[in-house]
Amino acid sequence: MQFPESWLRSFCNPALNTQELAELLTMSGLEVEELRPAAPPFHGIVVAEILTAEQHPNADKLRVCTVNAGGPEPLQIVCGAPNARAGIKVPLATIGAELPPGEDGQPFKIGKGKLRGVESFGMLCSARELKLSEDHGGLLELAADAPVGQSIREHLNLDDMLFTLKLTPNLAHCLSVYGIAREVSALTGAPLQAPSFPPVAVKHEAKLPVRIEAPDLCGRFSGRVVRGINTRAQTPAWMVERLARCGQRSVSPLVDISNYVMFELGRPSHIFDLDKIHGELIVRWGKAGEQLKLLNGNTITVDEQVGVIADREQVESLAGIMGGDATAVSDDTKNVYVEAAFWWPKAVAGRSRRYNFSTDAGHRFERGVDPVGTVEHIERITQLILEICGGEAGPMDDQVAAMPERKPVTLRVARAAKVIGMELSQAQCAEVFKRLGLDFVEGEGTLTVTPPSYRFDIQIEEDLIEEVIRVLGYPKLPATPPLAPVVGKTLSESRRAVHALRHAMAGRDYYETINFSFVEARWEQELAGNANPIQLLNPIAAPLAVMRSSLIGSLVQVLRHNLARKAPRVRVFEIGRVFLRDASVVESDSSIAGVAQPMRLAGLAYGPAEQQQWSQRDRQVDFFDVKGDLEALFAPRQLSFVAAEHPALHPGRSAKVLLEGAEIGVIGELHPKWRQGYELPQAPVLFELTLDAVLARSLPKSAGVPRQQSVQRDIAVIVGEGVTHDALMAAIAGAHEGLIRSAKLFDVFKPAQPTAELKAGERSLAVRLELLDEESTLTDERIEQAVSKVLAALGEKLGARLRG
Template sequence: MQFPESWLREFCNPPLTTQELADTLTMAGLEVEELAPVAPAFTKIVVGEIKDAVQHPNADRLRVCQVDVGQGALLTIVCGAPNARVGIKVPCALVGAELPPGEDGKPFLIKVGKLRGVESFGMLCSARELRLSEDHGGLLELAHPAPLGQDIREHLQLDDTLFTLKLTPNLAHCLSVYGIARELSALTGAPLKVLEFAPVPATLNETVPVRIEAPDLCGRFSGRVVRAINPRAATPQWMVDRLARCGQRSVAPLVDISNYVMFELGRPSHIFDLDRIHGGLQVRWGRAGETLKLLNGNTVTLDEQVGVIADSAQVESLAGIMGGDATAVTDDTRNVYVEAAFWWPDAIVGRSRRFNFSTDAGHRFERGVDPEGTVEHIERITQLIIDICGTGETACAAIDDTRVRMPQAEPVRLRVARAAKVIGMPLTQAQCAQALAGLGLALTEEEGVITVTPPSWRFDLRLEEDLIEEVARVIGYNRLPTTPPLAPITPRLRAESRRSPFAVRRALAALGYQETINFSFVDERWERELADNADPIRLLNPIASHLSVMRSTLIGSLLQVLKFNLDRKAPRVRVFEIGRVFLRDASVPDSDTTVQGYRQPLRVAGLAHGAVDQLQWGRPDTAVDFYDAKGDVQALLAPLLPVFEPAEHPALHPGRCARVLLDGKAIGFIGELHPRWCQTWSLPSAPVLFELEMDAVLARNVPAARPVARRQLVERDIAVVVAERITHDQVVQAASSALPAELLRSCVLFDVFRPRPLRDGETAPAGALAQGEKSLALRLTLGSDDNALTDTEIESAMARVLQALAAQTQARLR
């Protein structure tokens, strides 16, 4: 919300400086985001009138002007503006004037100069040269009544300040200059100007029939016919200036009047071309397949969720959002219909976003606009139309006011003791009552309780906490005492069997991964494709149409990060995220930390793409694969020993995907991205991903002391031949099952050998491995804490290992 300080002070003018005024509003919850001068500093620029303008004798594009600045003698000024002509009044910079700084940041001083042989005693200025606008098409022409010699800052009221407020959604009553003045009066005690709207005499007996078919859309609809106007009249400069200082460009007088009243009183309205309305108006919900061309030139397709105003032939406008092109006023309009309505906020909220635009009207209506002011505001609009666009034949009809369903104010109780406890300072009932009454709230008092009936412009006052906030705002947040909290402090000590999430982050960072933080709501397509989730948890009010469901996996978020980096030519990407996923679970109760029916576990997921290492000379440049990511997962879980078993996952490549298990319990997945999704996401190669349950990653075994072996350990190497289908885990498990853990200290694979394919006609040499076989070399470490192992015990142990391998994996000694 942007407005000039001078307009605010017309309604309420407390004895405060500009900065004090801004501080007062900010400390009352109306945050002043920016203070900016209307115009930059400049001096000695006055109103001048061109009395004579002749062609420069030595330049085709220059004119020699005689300018009257109220000093008696005319000033000779050479000017190159195309609109320099006799009779216009323009800003004139006198000799010694200082203009706003240019692009170099230095002020521009006006001196006596000579242009093509003619002396010039000043400068005639454009709006751009004064930094009032970007218009550089010619001199800034002033209204003819401007007094000669008057300082231009005084004439254009440039010694003003623009206030930009950052309002929260509950402060809809402050989306107007008068609404802010009402707040300022309550905060400072300065008198508030009472608005009076004298009824415009009705001389026409004419109405436009209005039928409200949707009371849940529109509760009140007021309108008036005005005939014989002049839409080509010029908008007064004072109105143009005020609109510009509110950030609104002047369009045409009728549009400017509607916008002006909206900024002044917070009332969006619409002016129809009466002659383009067919029959009466219906206020209803849209119908599937209907289309409407809007004032901004867009054509939108409607449905039953959008409110409209229609006539007997077509839809005329989007209710509370934007008018239609069919009944828009033009330079040929002679008769108009002025409309002001009350639209229910729930019927307007979110509708603009469906069509990818927003309007000032929709912004106000979806927060709430006073339903009681429609008639008075139409009177204000009518009077401005007559004053600006009126002709000798202008006439208006009586206001037709249709009420079908108006909001009913529900009384709200405020307990003074509760307010004092929440605010954190002693309060009396008199203080609370004075603060609420100053805001214009009707109230009744009992012992320790104040009952407030909210006025029609306060849609936000529904709970006791709302009234407590109002009391705090009026008293002033800066007056709240600084009181340190008093509470018993109980340290939350982490169990020794768990590590902190920070330790997980640090471990992944040490492995070369960078952390990302993403939204918990994602595209529904990700859930369907990457998680095989046909029924995701949907958001009631998503912030964007493509972020409509809660994620049940972190994979989609990481793929989005990968795609973003690859689009920017990142050669190597390693990222991870620690975040919650959201799953349906009927067993979850409702509590302070849970939502009934929904489980929200914390997970950690990682993604690797590109080269294994950064560019370097010591190793060949190889792409990251499944085993690199597997090593990272093992390092992350160490000293726990995970087991990997083949599995399937909707997002991962069949045959290149594994389930991660700890103590026989599945804790996540690891694998390459499915080729189908690589193609969908336009990835040059498949990334490797993993996703693990965070609780399992945080778990750690409590360290237990073990004595150092007093006897020397024994190492034995064996090579066994097994079928290609036999996995490393099967071989290790078979070997480990043959001996007790006290004897077999470790079993490590250190070599794999496969025969090369035979050429056509070639036969394998005797004793060679057959096709479909492989050789695995294992190193077994044996030891005993009681005594040194003898050769007999060692040979017996190795024999049992070979027997177990033969029995469980059909292995034979190579």
């Protein structure tokens, strides 16, 4: 919100200088983001009138002018501006004047000069030379009644300051100069010059029929017809100046008036060309497929979620956001319909972002605009139209469909003192509410406030507490040290910190990436198998329209981003939240009804398995490399992997990850179909795990050094090709032989051609058994007996036989 200080002080003029006023606003929650002068420094420039303008005798593009600058004698000035002519008033830099600093930062000093043999006693200036605008088409023409000889800074009020406020969304009532002045009056006690809205004289009885079909879209709709206006009139210089200092350029008188009242009072409005409206206006929700060409030239398609103003033939305006091109005013407009409405904030919020633009009107309506002031503000707009463009006003048409209810909010003085952290009396709170113009009823230690129509932000007790300390002043808060000791929370040793997990992943050569939680619907359909993802009502970009239920799509996109920048080797991981439909989830401070939001760890590996080096050949990363990364991440806990299918992964090269028999995630190579679909030269290996399972860890248990010597025995058994490593280890573990301490597979053999011993479909597995008895030395007899039990178990469960 940008505005000039002079406009603010016309409503409320506290006994504060500019810097003090800026500090006051900032410390009351209205942060002054920027404070700058309306014009750069210069001096010696006055209002002058050109008396004559004759052709230069020695130059085609120069004129010799005689100028009245308020002195005893006219001055001779040589000027090259195309609009230099007798009778106009322009800025004159007299001898000794200094123009604004140039690119070198040094001011330009005016002296007596001679141009093509003719002396010049000063310089006539353009707006660009004074750095008031970029217009360099000619001299800056001033008003005809400008006093000759007056300082141009005084005449144009160039010593003004421009405030730019960075307002939070709850401060919608401060999105106008009057709204800010109201706050300044409450903060300082300076009198507020409230504007008056006397009804204009009604000259005819014409009304435009209006129907409100959607009270949940529009709560109030006010308007009037104004006939016989002159849209070719000139916008007054004072209005153009104020609009420019609010960052708004002048367009045409009617548009300028509408914008001026919006900045002045915070009320966006719209002016229709009455003769272009077909019959009546209908306020309703849009219909699927309806199209509207907006004032910015864009043609959009609306649906049932977007509010519109339509006539009997077509949509004419996007409700609360922007008018349509079909009924826009032009230089040929003679009759207009002035509209001011109350649009429900929820009905406007986010609608403009659907079409990739934003407007000042939408910015205000989605935060809340006073529903009570529509009629008064139309009176203000009508008054300005009649003053500037002429015409005759018709009767006011005010339709009320549904007004917002302001529920009373109670402030407990004791509670406010506790939250604020300083002594507070009920009288102080009452005085604050009086200064803010809030109606309240006092009770025993309480004040019950009924919020005014323009305060959409006062809903709970904490809102009132904020108002109290904001007006009393944050600098009054005592510097009280905390009473309770500050003690850091100690994380349980059975749970690893997320930061430690990040270090562990970085130690495995993975880089962390952070992605949006909203993704493309295609990723969910193809890579997560989710045909019904959670839809976003107001996506920040059209493709990012759903909430992710898997991190895999985000990592594949990161890989594509890296490959587009010629990265040959990619190792990335992400720790993030996913969003799943779950009817069992109830509403709470940290959850949304029907939506589960678990945390996941996902990773991706692509390219060479190791960094390129001379001592080994390049080898592409595969399933077992990433499997080894996971086993190292979980050590000493043991993972197991069972072949499984996943929508994103290769059906023969993927598995579900099990920890102590419970499934905690998946791992595998990207499906060939998606490798081609996402245009990847090779298939990456991915994994996705439940974060809680990754963070949990087992505590170490102490064990004494064995007093006896362990014994190793190697056995080779012949089994069918379908026997897996897990099945082999499970059969050995199930032998119930207490002497077996560990078993490791160290060799797999299958001859090129079947032999008498190894038939077709069979292979040899060699296993090293480690045997140990903590209490006594093992004898050959006990060792052989234990090995025999293992062989018997393998034969019984796997059909294995001893090789040789």
